[in-house]
Amino acid sequence: MRTGQMHPGMHPIDERLVRRLVAGQFPRWAGLAVERYPSGGTVNAMYRLGEDMVVRLPLVEGGAGDVSSEQAWLPRLAPHLPTPIPEVLAAGEPAEGYPWPWSVHRWLSGENPEAGELSAPLLLAGDLAGFVVAMRSITLPQAPQAHRGGPVASLDAETRSAIDTLRGIPQEGVDCDAAAAVWEEALQAPGWDGPPVWLHADLMPGNLLVDGGRLSSVIDFGCAGVGDPACDLFPAWNLLPAGAREAFREALAVDEATWIRGRGRTLSQALIALPYYRRTNPAMARNARYVIRAVLDER
Structure with a gap:
């Protein structure tokens, strides 16, 4: 470690x-x-x-x-x-x-939002949905493949390894059986069969800036490219509370299969991040714990 x-x-x-x-x-x-x-x-x-x-x-x-x-x-x-x-x-x-x-x-002014401490979650959910819709509508040619933008199954080995690692860290209190069940559901969900869409592909709280509770900037486009639209559903579980999560989903008109894939992808990232960053990056570890709780509480 x-x-x-x-x-x-x-x-x-x-x-x-x-x-x-x-x-x-x-x-x-x-x-x-x-x-x-x-x-x-x-x-x-x-x-x-x-x-x-x-x-x-x-x-x-x-x-x-x-x-x-x-x-x-x-x-x-x-x-x-x-x-x-x-x-x-x-x-x-x-x-x-x-x-x-x-x-x-x-320089872009603003502050990173903190999950559980949002002043205007419904408004922020609408702002985030507007950004995601705009990204999806872009048609620039020769787009790169988004990081994490491929099939859910491409994350399987690393996700299962992370679950096994967390079984050996009982102090984190992760219900690994429940996490594995959510992951299996994501693997079984129908994959994206439409054209790849533009994605930010890393909509973590640390890559968002807010001012007065509203989205003021989105930063860090190093993972951006085209792929499965489920990849940009991360804020539903890494930032937004339940009511705003549903508003985010409604604004994006997300179908059930895409929602399940998005939830699984977000959980996968958190499961991998928690054991990796728990001693070196408190912000990443804290958000990973938030995601795991949010996803498992939703079931």
């Missing part, structure tokens, strides 16, 4: 490195303040640059492709969406011993 870094192979990043990268490649910003921004993110580090920008750098090699994908697709997606998304102001290159591409984005 890891007790230090979230992932093996994490590259050390600090304010001095970010200052050198910015000064070397974008000297017009060299005199601006650089400050680490606390985040529950798992793949990227974020540093506030002055008042109006943020530097986003992959922590691990697997995040480098996400940065490149965002640099290519964010400008093309933004005009089609009702909610602000990150704007890439500059694309950084490997330097100063840092091995991967990185980005400077315009």
Whole structure:
């Protein structure tokens, strides 16, 4: 069990490195303040640059492709969406011993919503549904495959392994038999037989910003692409309480099979995340516990 870094192979990043990268490649910003921004993110580090920008750098090699994908697709997606998304102001290159591409984005204000502490859950559910509908309506060509956007069965081995791991962590109190039953239901549900649709594919609370209880921005498009629309139902269980969950479903007109797949996918992510992050990322572990409770309580 890891007790230090979230992932093996994490590259050390600090304010001095970010200052050198910015000064070397974008000297017009060299005199601006650089400050680490606390985040529950798992793949990227974020540093506030002055008042109006943020530097986003992959922590691990697997995040480098996400940065490149965002640099290519964010400008093309933004005009089609009702909610602000990150704007890439500059694309950084490997330097100063840092091995991967990185980005400077315009700063987006707001706070991450906290499951169980929403001030306007029904309004937020409507905002989220509007964003998902807009994503699904996009028809940009040559779209990449969304991360997690394939068949539910592609997650089976990792999900079953996570359930077995949680059986050995009784202090987490997960009803593993009930979780396995929900997962089996998702596997048995009819798969998506329509054309793949555009997805954010990672609608976690940490990738949402709210202001006054309403959705103000959606960030982190590293997983975005096309696939099964069930992938963007995550907020139903990782953020929204029961009444708002139903409003979210109604606004999206989700059929039963897609709902079952979405619930299973959301549970799968939580089951995998909980043992992985329980000692290294409190925010991810806390939300995983929330999801597991929400899904199992719904049955």
